[in-house]
Amino acid sequence: MTIHIGAKPGDIAETVLLPGDPYRAKWAAETFLEDVKLVNEVRGMLGFTGTWKGNRVTIQGSGMGMPSLSIYANELIKSYDAKTLIRIGSCGGMQDKVNVRDVILATACSSLSTPSRGIFKELQFAPTCDFELLHNAYKTAEKRGVPTHVGGIYSADVFYDERPDLNEEMTRHGILAVEMEAAELYILAARYGRRALAVLTVSDHLITGEALPADQREQSFGDMVEIALEAAFA
Ligand SMILES: O=P(O)(O)O[C@H]1O[C@H](CO)[C@@H](O)[C@H]1O
Numbered sequence: 443m444t445i446h447i448g449a450k451p452g453d454i455a456e457t458v459l460l461p462g463d464p465y466r467a468k469w470a471a472e473t474f475l476e477d478v479k480l481v482n483e484v485r486g487m488l489g490f491t492g493t494w495k496g497n498r499v500t501i502q503g504s505g506m507g508m509p510s511l512s513i514y515a516n517e518l519i520k521s522y523d524a525k526t527l528i529r530i531g532s533c534g535g536m537q538d539k540v541n542v543r544d545v546i547l548a549t550a551c552s553s554l555s556t557p558s559r560g561i562f563k564e565l566q567f568a569p570t571c572d573f574e575l576l577h578n579a580y581k582t583a584e585k586r587g588v589p590t591h592v593g594g595i596y597s598a599d600v601f602y603d604e605r606p607d608l609n610e611e612m613t614r615h616g617i618l619a620v621e622m623e624a625a626e627l628y629i630l631a632a633r634y635g636r637r638a639l640a641v642l643t644v645s646d647h648l649i650t651g652e653a654l655p656a657d658q659r660e661q662s663f664g665d666m667v668e669i670a671l672e673a674a675f676a
């Protein structure tokens with residue numbers, strides 16, 4: 443047990459999927475895993491462990507924003523020895539070519555700050571994903587015919603952004619989408635020698651204003667979960 447995860451030693455798999463939303467963790471575990479067991483409900487941040495095609499997987503909610511993700515990723519790595527951590531999140535599209543429902547595989551994350559900023563000080567560290575996971579995820583997405591974009595994303599500190607100029611610069615520099623956790627996940631994976639990837643679904647679009655209707659989210663999010671699972675065990 444840790445301060446924020448009530449799972450017993452051995453309850454957490456080496457491969458962990460991390461949605462921000464704990465109820466997405468529940469839905470994904472019940473939809474895609476077998477022999478599912480609830481392993482964490484501290485603060486309602488649900489975590490489940492089960493099997494997928496015979497492989498043990500944990501799906502643990504990580505909350506919204508990098509400080510929250512940092513708590514769960516630190517405890518999963520240091521206390522439960524998680525080796526592969528894949529974020530399965532929603533994001534806002536930032537390019538015309540990116541459509542709502544598309545999948546984004548984040549190669550690198552730009553940010554204004556991260557919880558690790560205190561370590562890096564003046565250094566601008568470039569948080570990047572694990573290439574093997576990226577390669578596997580892209581092959582899977584291609585095989586499944588899921589519209590997928592590979593490239594840089596923006597990990598923002600705030601959802602209600604008072605700096606539209608920053609979004610404009612991100613768009614001008616080819617950033618595909620905005621979300622709020624992947625940069626710190628990639629930094630922690632780099633620090634502790636773990637594999638990490640963010641597989642994201644575009645739930646809304648900053649330029650067009652389009653948003654995915656609630657009743658159409660599940661199928662789109664399903665592609666993202668299956669791409670993440672295939673990538674982890676390919
Ligand atoms: O859908 P999740 O995984 O929570 O991700 C996105 O949604 C939340 C904001 O609504 C932020 O956590 C952002 O990163």
Ligand SMILES: O=c1cc[nH]c(=O)[nH]1
Pocket residue numbers: 532533534535601620621622645646648
């Ligand atoms: O962080 C997020 C997630 C979805 N859409 C956004 O605009 N931002």
